[in-house]
Amino acid sequence: MMDLGIDLVPVEKRKSKPADVLSVAFGTVFTDHMFSMNYSNGKWKNPMIGAFQSLSLSPAALVLHYGQGVFEGLKAYRRGERVFLFRPDKNIERLNLSAERMVMPTLDNDFALQSLKKLIHIERDWVPQVPGSSLYIRPTLIGVEPKLGVRPSTEYLYYVILSPVGPYFKEGFNPVSIMIADRHVRAAQGGIGTAKTMGNYAAGLLAGTEANRAGYSQVLWLDAHERKYLEEVGTMNIFVMFDDEIATPPLGGTILSGITRDSVLQIASDWGLNVKERRISIDEVMSGLKDGKVKEIFGCGTAAIIAPIGTLHYKDTPYTVGAGGIGPTTQKFYDEIVGIQSGEREDPYGWVIEV
Numbered sequence: 001m002m003d004l005g006i007d008l009v010p011v012e013k014r015k016s017k018p019a020d021v022l023s024v025a026f027g028t029v030f031t032d033h034m035f036s037m038n039y040s041n042g043k044w045k046n047p048m049i050g051a052f053q054s055l056s057l058s059p060a061a062l063v064l065h066y067g068q069g070v071f072e073g074l075k076a077y078r079r080g081e082r083v084f085l086f087r088p089d090k091n092i093e094r095l096n097l098s099a100e101r102m103v104m105p106t107l108d109n110d111f112a113l114q115s116l117k118k119l120i121h122i123e124r125d126w127v128p129q130v131p132g133s134s135l136y137i138r139p140t141l142i143g144v145e146p147k148l149g150v151r152p153s154t155e156y157l158y159y160v161i162l163s164p165v166g167p168y169f170k171e172g173f174n175p176v177s178i179m180i181a182d183r184h185v186r187a188a189q190g191g192i193g194t195a196k197t198m199g200n201y202a203a204g205l206l207a208g209t210e211a212n213r214a215g216y217s218q219v220l221w222l223d224a225h226e227r228k229y230l231e232e233v234g235t236m237n238i239f240v241m242f243d244d245e246i247a248t249p250p251l252g253g254t255i256l257s258g259i260t261r262d263s264v265l266q267i268a269s270d271w272g273l274n275v276k277e278r279r280i281s282i283d284e285v286m287s288g289l290k291d292g293k294v295k296e297i298f299g300c301g302t303a304a305i306i307a308p309i310g311t312l313h314y315k316d317t318p319y320t321v322g323a324g325g326i327g328p329t330t331q332k333f334y335d336e337i338v339g340i341q342s343g344e345r346e347d348p349y350g351w352v353i354e355v
């Protein structure tokens, strides 16, 4: 591996790894080491890999008050002794786009990828083996200058932490039930919906909590302007199958450009499916659920990969999607993407990269 000038301060006493990673709640166990790097006076400095530990920040750090922070989420998968990443270059590109939107400095793409690989290489024993498990990677960039004036920070911290995970939903790869948010919205045109930035998740907490209280796993967001068009489902992109057409909302400025979404689009077009990026109204979905035109709905994102949606709750009424189970097309996408990630299927796209 090339010399990246990263200071390595290995931890002496290693933690014990979870005995059953599938039963660990998502993102609650962390590995021994983290990567970190500081930015000040217009330059990145002090790249290092050291102990996973609490940060020391001024209580006045800008991120804590004004939310100037962005992050990414990707996974490392084990195949025997080897460890692989899925399209990590896309995550780094998106991290930089998010950073630009939030007026933060960007990272050198190549350095960011190499440093990520180096950290994972050091922590490779933490990449779990059981099917359905992986090592979740969370690169994070925050403004840390201590200042209560509202403006972009002049000092930043970039860090990467790692967490061995099982399935994102307690249901595993099984249908989830979703509540349509008809009062709250996630992101408006001109806002920060396309950036993977903290404020978007804060905006979603109340609707998500209300949905959980009513027994649903996540919410389906409608557009902020008319509450008419589908946007995303929780922190996933969404696909709807109408008879033989498979549709997903276009990236219109409010939707996060998911890498799983992009992968589904490419696979669907290679399979010769009738796939479209187009506006989908909630009325079209509701009438399609009633007359059977809507066959399947699924969410997609790194954490859950593909999440079949079995029930949609709209204005006090739950509607079953298809037969309420996992639709055949949803299953096919899941098998293909998981197959490529795990190495069980061929990767004609060059998406999988060895650490």
Ligand SMILES: *Cc1c(COP(=O)(O)O)cnc(C)c1O
Residues within 6 Å of the ligand: 073, 196, 232, 234, 235, 236, 237, 256, 257, 258, 259, 260, 261, 300, 301, 302, 303
């Ligand atoms: C991260 C995220 C997604 C999924 O993106 P992937 O690159 O597929 O993981 C979708 N929507 C939101 C709001 C997200 O934060």
